[in-house]
Amino acid sequence: MNGADALIETLVDNGVTACFANPGTSEMQFVAALDRQPKMRPVLCLFEGVATGAADGYGRMSDTPACTLLHLGPGYGNGLANLHNARRAYTPIINVIGDHATYHRQYDAPLNSDIPSIVAANSVWVKSADTPDTVAATAAEAITASYGPPGGPVSLILPADSAWLETKVSKAVASRPAPAKPDAANVEAVAKAIKAAAKPVVLIGGRAVRAEALVQAARLQAAGVRVMADTFVSRQPRGAGVFAPARMQYFGEAALADLEGTDLMVYAGTTMPVAFFAYPDRPSVLVPEGCATLTLADRETDSVAALAALADALSAPATGPSQPLKLPETAPTGGMTPQSAGLSIARHLPEGAIICDDSVTSGGGVAVPCMTARPHDVLALTGGAIGIGMPLAIGAAVASPGRKVVSLNGDGSAMYTVQSLWTMARENLDVTVVVFANHSYRILNIEMGRTGSGNPGPSASKLLDLGDPKIDWVSLAKGLGVPAVRCETAEQFETAFARAMSEPGPKFIEAAI
């Protein structure tokens, strides 16, 4: 057994059984070792940003890390943006980063770079296993660290000689640290403050928007406390039978208008809300002036238990509100819009579906009707780095066989990691990709006005417009092996989406909005 075997044994033994990979020469021992451990599923991605986004989707759905296999510093760099998103989602991910043999590093060969420096910003843990005998223990430490709480991506650097040299240390055991128990006195203090407040809000995010937590949050709502959720969440159930908290608005002034009069904000699983971007003369902090703030449960604390204890302390009912099942009765007709697409999606989305959302300005049109659709999960863009919608879907599909995955994307976003389509085809994943093609970075047209930059002239327009030439999305998808259709009317989308939901395997729909 060599170090690569020890690594894979340790990963598999601790439940890490999916590897999203784009290997190079320095990772060949790991690749070869995969043949000796069939419990690890290798998934080839044609670009590392696909691999890391897929590992994020996998981790969000399974609450167990996948591993990635990345080729030195540049390979990690290609995956960095989606690891930024994963860090913001607190998703456990084991990045295995191949490196030169330890004795070769000193020669600064062309692919050499300062890997620990490159990975630091988006890793909750970094270590290099510099001998084969330390690989197993280091891997176990990596897995433990990835769980946090609250968890996140870790970077395990594997020098080539640690992989190819023999070892007798074949595996090691990781642990999964439990979140902290809520402090009873703090819960009491929060309950007291809520009772005393005129207009309290409980803001939930992270683990506090998962299914069990929403049940407790609904009880707070039933007790008269307004419950709101973060704008962008790692994973949240939605639809019939699920409590639907109000959502923090994206734009700061809208958020503050919504919160007007709020005199207490209580955080569970999240922290103080802030504007996504700063703008001249607009607020950064999205807490009304004079509003008190308290933390019920930080990200390290068991937010389900904390919300339950708070509901009990407030003598809340045993159950709270939940969404009815209310599907749009008639198929939409007319022009192709995000709203008409949303109606079709709400009508045909099967129970247990997973929506991976990177649809930027088109997203709202889908979210509204899906509030009363069949129950499903939503994975959102937590870190603002576009290009995650299709990679997330790959990981969600690998983690959740039997569940239909729907990937919603802006065209600008989808181009970032368009290579994803090939992996969906290769693995025959049950993913339906929708690209809302407005041939523009539409959000930037909006943002340009908000930053006080004036109207775009010829040079600026050149950087916001995607319409010259118009991307032929159907041609791209077919070229990468995914059956594809372009929809220019609501009727066409209704037919295409209904069909995609009734058939397994990858499908691509261009919504020509």
Place this chain on the structure above:
Amino acid sequence: MNGADALIETLVDNGVTACFANPGTSEMQFVAALDRQPKMRPVLCLFEGVATGAADGYGRMSDTPACTLLHLGPGYGNGLANLHNARRAYTPIINVIGDHATYHRQYDAPLNSDIPSIVAANSVWVKSADTPDTVAATAAEAITASYGPPGGPVSLILPADSAWLETKVSKAVASRPAPAKPDAANVEAVAKAIKAAAKPVVLIGGRAVRAEALVQAARLQAAGVRVMADTFVSRQPRGAGVFAPARMQYFGEAALADLEGTDLMVYAGTTMPVAFFAYPDRPSVLVPEGCATLTLADRETDSVAALAALADALSAPATGPSQPLKLPETAPTGGMTPQSAGLSIARHLPEGAIICDDSVTSGGGVAVPCMTARPHDVLALTGGAIGIGMPLAIGAAVASPGRKVVSLNGDGSAMYTVQSLWTMARENLDVTVVVFANHSYRILNIEMGRTGSGNPGPSASKLLDLGDPKIDWVSLAKGLGVPAVRCETAEQFETAFARAMSEPGPKFIEAAI
């Protein structure tokens, strides 16, 4: 005038007139300011790895930096791999990285990350312009730093408020530090050692493989000194009328066999040759045992002057050998191979063409016949991070109007930055893209054997093979707006390549090898 204006004025005033961009909200002021300074050419790239690779190609051809416009840490991350390559090419590049407003950083909004840490490994200079009044001076400092010598990518962080606030400091002047003059005593010592050596080799790289330096290197060859060039070079002239030094072999054992008996290695514009990767029981250092080494000119030193002085000291002839013009007389026939493609390329490549080479295992078939083709420049993959062939071509074409650009790519490599094709179409660049489609990471099949990992089994094969599904490259290229053709025979390629060379504008050729 705001800080963004001051930045663009300073860039333009110092010769930085191309901006390869993928902006976001935090860069809107820069985008708006472009409308007020038409001397800066904005080029939209649909992925930042395209932008950074394009800036590399631009800098290699013009010896003046382009700038990039990148969206915070994740935007830089997406461009990191090609900046790794640019660092290894010592290419001056001004990366303008938009950041949150200075006062907003403290709130750790979703897109916030530790930008200085992420950029450090691949930047020769990093600074944040934290007030509008410092923007101009900081930009001038950035430009100066990018020149080195030997130069490289710099990272100028531009917080949004530094961009949008008014300033009266409208621009600043950068300087271009001259390389060090060669030390006469050192040149004498090297000459003496060469005279005393039985089998000396002068290894050239970096600036020492540029046109003027090759003229001097040829004189050394004429004086009986073997001249060799680095395996991967930033930019090197090739073809008729140009001196063709021997090339260091890629695989270490082949390199050492080639160097057998060499008792002195002298470096000019480069450093000690090392193996690209380490392998069990194979050498890291590619200098024969017992061979002495001397440095004639390090990367900071004027290597043209150093080579000239050495040639003079050795009483070398005034001119040395150069390649004849010898085009393949007949068009290739039969199967589609890299070799047959190489013959067609050599036949039809026009004088002054620029080849951007990311063709991995197919490259050799083209290089050999091009040794006697019409004179052209070759830009190679200096850092080993694949996905540079098409981005480099974008930058080379923007920098060199009137010169035909040919981008040679492996299919695995081309998928990394396939978004490049759209920018070629949008800018109507005179680039012919060739993708050698073997539907495999063929180099890894070779490397797997060399690392002693055995033959690939089912899992390993899944990570090396790209053939299931087969990518339809013509469909991809057309979908991104570039006319495309698939060639399955040498005759088809001959026709397609000849036509591409005779017509302006972007063309795509899949060589189905």
